[in-house]
Amino acid sequence: MANQYLWQDEAENAVIARNILRFGYPRAFDGSLLVVSDIGYRKDYTWIFQPWLQNYLTAFSFCIFGGSSLSARLPFVLFGIASFASAYFLARRMFSLMTARVFLVIMLTCVPYLLMIRQARYYSLALFFALLLIHGYLDYAEKKRFADIKILASSFLLFNSNFGLFFPLAAGLIFHRIVFYRREADMKKDAGLILLTALILVPIFIYFKGWLHEVPLSADFVLGNVKFYLRSINRYIVPIRLIAVFYLVFAIMKRTFWPFVASYSDKRNISLILFIFVTTVLFMGIAKFRSLRYAIYLIPLLGILESYFLARWMNHGRVLASLCIVLLVTTNLFHQSLTDIFVKSVSGAFVNLSGKYDFEKQGGILEKMTEKAKERASEKNSIRSYFGEYLYEISHDYDGPIEGIVTYLKENAVETDRVKIPYGDCAVAFYTGLKVDNDMTPGKDPYPEWIIPRDYWTSKGFYSSDYYKEIQKKYEKIVLEYPDLRWENRPDDLGYHNFRTVSDYPKKVVIYKKK
Structure with a gap:
């Protein structure tokens, strides 16, 4: 937890x-x-870009252990561990002990989950309270005592972790309630x-000016976001492309919409996961x-769904299913490589066909399809073990x-020095205690000790x-043997994450020291 420095969002x-302290x-x-x-600030620079639960939790940790990378991350790791336990019991509750056991293996080797729960941000908080809300919903459906209190409390805490994650989850639960419980539900109570939940949460949304997180919407923008989530989930969490293919094959063979499902209870719980999946991906399309990170609760939910299918398979062929699980957790064969090889082969065949019949000269959709096929046919695909790379990362320095x-x-500055830096400013301020400015224009303090x-x-x-010409005259240029990466080491998407120190990056960190 302490080896890697806090990246900007953590800092x-x-x-x-x-x-706060x-x-x-x-x-x-x-x-x-x-x-x-x-989105600006409230009176006296009060922070409203995100809710405060993560900030107060971190402040509490600093108050006890002092300010450090370890103390910043510790409470979130603890919530991540609690989330894992909550998800395990959710898998057992929704399906079976075998499903929960398979889920145990799947989640303990799920690299996006392992990376995100160690971050000093709201990720594990939102995950824990989202799972608690789902438990509360199931309690409510089973008419257990205090279920409504659990829903209110978990909704409040999730909303104060990140309200953007609350809306799609709540929508999924409401739709599921309408579809599966409309006959037995007490509509007035629901x-x-x-209404009571809204009365509690709307004032919080107003205080934090949640409507200012707006985006200029377009069909291309929404479609691009939806594609991103489907692609990322398939590559790093659950091989949804492969599952969809198997589903279609077995649905056609068995002539049923539920080819893998054992009972009505299973159908209802699978539908719950799918409803939440759909509402989340669609909502994030307009984010x-x-x-x-914005769909973090989908990681355990889709893991539970995947584990259910694998557990069902193990009842019919334990050896083959076990081999499949080993390949799932140790390679990206099913997530990406296998389907990519197929797509690349089909694309190559289409390109050959295009060359024979001159599709490109015909224009229109055939020309676009040929261009896309050439792009996919030229892609390099390789089998990777993200879990193996993760084990390397946590056992080596970065x-x-x-x-x-x-x-x-720390080695060369003095306590009164000032630093001008456009990004990484929070991390520099946190670790060094120096006065830091993130404005790279001349501003009020154009020539601090460090730029x-x-x-x-x-x-x-x-x-x-x-301004830069003056800096070159007045400052000594120092090049550090550290890569000037865009982020220190962003955990959210494995396409940006580095499992080891980047040694071949062309740009090095440059510091200007005042002469």
Whole structure:
């Protein structure tokens, strides 16, 4: 937990948490560093970009253990472990002990889950309270005592972890309730519970100006987001493409919509997972940002669904099913490689056919299909073991740009020095205690002791400006042997995550020291 430095989003939480201890509330401005917010602030720079539960939890940890990478991440790891236990009991409750046991193996080797629960951010909080809300919903369906209290409490806590994750989950639960319980449900009681939940949560949404997280919608934007989530889920969580193929084959062979399902209870619980999956992917289609973190509760839910099918298979062929599980958790063969090989082969055949009949010259859809087929046929596919790479990561040192910057400043800066840096500002402020400014324009303090123009985050115009020419005259250029990566090591999507130190990155961290 402590080997890798906090990346920017984690450090943002850590800085806000430290400000809570200093000022008594989540303040975004400490007198030097203003934590950037796309939606502004409330009075006295009160932070409203995200709800505060993660900030207060981190502040509590700092109060007990002091401020460090370990103490920042510790409470979230504990919630991640609790989430794992909650998901295990959910699998057992919804299906069977065998399903829960298979799920145990699947989740213990699920790299996106393992990476995200160690982050000093809301991820594991949202996951835990989302699972608690689902447990509460099942209790409510079974007419257990205090189920409505559990729903209200978990909704409140999930909303204060990240309200963007609450809406699609709540929608999935409501739709499922309407479809499967409409005959036995007490509609007045249901409506009253929904209304009471809204009365509790709407003021929070208003205070945090949730409507300002807007995005200019278009069909291409929404479709791009939906494709991203389907692609990412298939590659890194559950091989939904392969499952869909098997489902269609067996549904046609058995002439039934539920070819793998044993009972009505199983149908109802599978539908619950599918309803939540659909509402989440569709809702995230209109979200401003796209990342697996915003669908984190789908990781255990889809893992439970996958485990159910594997457990059913084990009743008919234990050896083959066990081999499949081993390949699932140790390779990406079923997630990506197998279907990619098939798609590449079909694309290659289509390209050959196009060459024979000149599809490209015919224009229209045939020309577009040929271009896409050429692109897919030329792609390089390889079998990877993300879990093996994860084991390497946690057993070896990792060097990122923030570590290089912080280490150098700790060795060479003095307490009163000022730093100008466009990204990684929160991490530098957290680890060094120096005065940090994230504005790369001359501003009020154009020539601090240190200027660090991060490669990706500094505009091209900066390097051709008169301001930069003055910096070159007044400062000594220092190149560190650390890669100037876009992020320290972002965990959300494995396409951006580095399991080992990047040694061949062309750009190195550059620091300018005032002469």
